[in-house]
Amino acid sequence: MAIIGIDLGTTNSLAACWKDGKPVVLRNSLGRFLTPSAISVDEDGQILCGDIAKERLVSHPDSSKGEFKRDMGTDASYTLGGKAFDPVLLSSLILKKIKEDAENELGEEVDEAVISVPAYFDDSRRFATKQAAELSGLKVERLINEPSAAALAFLQKNGFVDGTYMVIDFGGGTLDVSIIESFDEVMEILAVSGNNALGGKDFNEAIYKYFLMKNEILEDILTAEDKAVLYKLAEGCKIALTTMPISVMSATIGDKEYSLTLDNNTLISISRPILEEMIKPIKQVLRDSRLNVDMLQEIILVGGSCKMPIISAYIKKITGRTPCTDVNPDTAIARGAAIFAGMKSRLSELRDIVMTDICPFSLGTAISDRYTKELRMDFIIPRNSMLPTSRTRPYYASRAGQDKLTVDIYQGESMLPQNNTKLGELNLQCPPTAEGAHICDTTLTYDINGLLLVEVKTVDGVVHQKEMVSRSNRMTGAQIEALRDRMKSLEFIARDKEKTRLLMARAERAIEESLGPTREILMKLLMDYKAAHQIGNARDMRLTEEALSKFLDQLDSFDTGIE
Structure with a gap:
């Protein structure tokens, strides 16, 4: 294996x-x-x-x-x-x-x-x-x-x-x-x-919005198909600029044609926030x-x-x-x-x-400030600590007679616990003690696989341990089994049909992007290709595939994907 x-x-x-x-x-x-x-x-x-x-x-x-x-x-x-x-x-x-x-x-x-x-x-x-x-x-x-x-x-x-x-x-x-x-x-x-x-998709978004602005197009009037076509064309425009000094983005929305000429200097200008x-x-x-x-x-x-x-x-x-x-x-x-x-x-x-x-985020617990009583972070394992690592901190009672502890564990860099990601908590009993007296030691152990173990040792010597499970959106065992069953029920396209379906999908995409005679030719070529496959004639299948592939390759060689 x-x-x-x-x-x-x-x-x-x-x-x-x-x-x-x-x-x-x-x-x-x-x-x-x-x-x-x-x-x-x-x-x-x-x-x-x-x-x-x-x-x-x-x-x-x-x-x-x-x-x-x-x-x-x-x-x-x-x-x-x-x-x-x-x-x-x-x-x-x-x-x-x-x-x-x-x-x-x-x-x-x-x-x-x-x-x-x-x-x-x-x-x-x-x-x-x-x-x-x-x-x-x-x-x-x-x-x-x-x-x-x-x-x-x-x-x-x-x-x-x-x-x-x-x-x-x-x-x-x-x-x-x-x-x-x-x-x-x-x-x-x-x-x-x-x-x-x-990421790179943010540049696509910037080009898409610039195209709308320059052509005075309101985004609200666009259909889902219009947006998908424009995003695809924006990506193509970005890719073209990796090897060419300028790129042209053209599209048809409704019955009207729009275009945009872009160079790398303009791309820098519209992408400056990125x-x-x-x-x-x-x-x-x-x-x-x-x-x-x-x-x-x-x-x-x-x-x-x-x-x-x-x-x-x-x-x-x-x-x-x-x-x-x-x-x-x-x-x-x-x-x-x-x-x-x-x-x-x-x-x-x-x-x-x-x-x-290393650990990319700091790990710590929420504590009550001694003077203001406001909750703030105490970072036990700072970010960029080499893994595996284990660190211990002592903590003290926030009030007289305190006999309960809630140890909240967070991941993040903010001083305010609520601005970080809560990974979990331990709720436990402890012997009553005076305000400011030592109440527990908390140890965080983080291994190379991202497993976080929390250990709290109270003053009476009792050790409480918990493996942290971050966020409520982690799936339960039952949910995982349900997804496994669903995976088994999903039907994937056969490997020997992938090439055929890809050619059909390319043609359908090109039809969305094209107009006029080009669109008519594409529709005819696609229907001929589908008919040949339904009939099962090997010669017709080969000839219609060659014709459709050649026409699509010619279209895709243009920056715009349109005639």
Whole structure:
């Protein structure tokens, strides 16, 4: 049985494994490395994953969903094809497809994975990721922070050169920044920071809103299909600017045509708030690690959004350093996860490599201020503490005769407990004592897998322990079993039909985006293709597929996707 590394991304996901002395990225059922993180439900209730679902985000927006990684660890719910789905279930469907594609590529069963997560994912989001993996049939003992995975890929490729590195991982939905030190094949994470709500999709949103403003279009008049088409075109406009000086975005709304010409200077102008948000975590990790930018060996850029020229230019502007793009930004994290999977398996060529990890958020308890009696945080384990770690603090009675204790445990950086994430609480009895007298010792133990153990020892020597379960949205055993049963009942499209359905989905998306004669030609080609498949004539199926594919390829070669 094989163990693989998986980059479960907001926009795209992919898998890799350690093979023949190097990390190898695995192809999916369509022969591609990247599988879009999108799910759609068709008219027959079948589950469509990846490329097909991504195309249907435009043609069938009410039955398709992407970017659900942003909602991991929350109570978010979506209705697709008349049925309710949550982020964990949708993520498990993506992982199930990746698992099956990897098994087909490797020719053996895959039972375990190392999955990457944003460094700034809190405990609830990490736990939700593990639950999604469990539902998909994958054992996941270890998660790896995305910047750490990218650094592993970079260092493995370059011979583990000693030095201190900043890794900026700017993906489709999240931004992570880490400071990593490499010395004698030991990789130590010094500091992490980030923004779980900032990513490439925010640039799409900025272009979309700029298009509406310049063309004086009120968003309220747009249908769901109109919005889906415009978002798709905005993304295409952004991608075109990675290799071209200008890009043209054109669309038809109602019976009227609209267009927008965009260059990178304008994109910088309309995206300035996004770019300025990038500065905060960069400064934070430098402060936390007590470094200045001149002390860094390299600034490494990974993540799909880092392919945008404005990102590398902006990083150079604020740091004075030319960032390194020595690793493929799309595959670096998956490669690093595969390296870590090899390390976990104790492969001989990776046995000497060691990687430490840290706690991305502070952990502590709420206490009553001695003078104001207001509740405030007492941070027991500060952020960026190396894992595993265990720390103890003494606490004192807040009033005379106190015989009860409530120990609330929080995760976060705010002085005010209510502004942080509550992980759980212990309620216990203790011997009555005088105000200000020692009443208990509280110990927090946090391990490499994110397991938090709370131990409270009262003055009478009684020890109370509790493993913290963060947030009420963690599923119970019964809920997990119900989801497993539901997973079994969901019908996925057959592998041998994926290519056919993808071509149909591409055509349906292009019909939504096109107009006039182009739309008529597309509709005719699609109907001919469907008819040939219904009749089952092999020659007609081949000829209609070639004709439809050729026409779609011609359309997609234009920036606008329209004639």
